[in-house]
Amino acid sequence: xxxxxxxxxxxxxxxxxxxxxxxxxxxxxxxxxxxxxxxxxxxxxxxxxxxxxxxxxxxxxxxxxxxxxxxxxxxxxxxxxxxxxxxxxxxxxxxxxxxxxxxxxxxxxxxxxxxxxxxxxxxxxxxxxxxxxxxxxxxxxxxxxxxxxxxxxxxxxxxxxxx
Numbered sequence: 001x002x003x004x005x006x007x008x009x010x011x012x013x014x015x016x017x018x019x020x021x022x023x024x025x026x027x028x029x030x031x032x033x034x035x036x037x038x039x040x041x042x043x044x045x046x047x048x049x050x051x052x053x054x055x056x057x058x059x060x061x062x063x064x065x066x067x068x069x070x071x072x073x074x075x076x077x078x079x080x081x082x083x084x085x086x087x088x089x090x091x092x093x094x095x096x097x098x099x100x101x102x103x104x105x106x107x108x109x110x111x112x113x114x115x116x117x118x119x120x121x122x123x124x125x126x127x128x129x130x131x132x133x134x135x136x137x138x139x140x141x142x143x144x145x146x147x148x149x150x151x152x153x154x155x156x157x158x159x160x161x162x163x
């Protein structure tokens with residue numbers, strides 16, 4: 001696995017006020033702006049998916065820094081046209097934290113959540129029946145294999161089942 005410890009997932013939603021033609025024009029400009037911004041932020045593997053009334057984005061960062069995440073959110077908020085809003089989700093692949101950003105034209109909000117190693121005690125505990133692994137079969141002792149007592153006469157014949 002290459003060294004890309006942080007992944008960004010983003011969703012930019014278009015308001016119902018936009019006509020189809022306006023949506024296509026807005027989307028084209030957004031993709032160009034976002035591609036330029038993310039390349040300057042050294043994002044890799046940019047993937048844009050147009051899905052209905054939203055634009056989905058996914059990419060990775062090799063040198064994640066909080067100030068870069070904030071600059072990305074700030075820049076996106078600055079270029080968003082009216083009737084477009086979005087959410088950015090930066091995931092630390094070591095599962096130490098997540099950074100969430102909500103962006104609207106001219107404004108953005110941030111939430112950072114540390115992910116504890118162990119589940120918080122106040123969460124409900126769901127249990128399941130455990131399936132125990134089958135014990136491994138022991139290798140047969142070579143001394144018992146094809147012992148002189150075992151002859152063709154002592155073995156069940158293939159025709160026994162038919163009888």
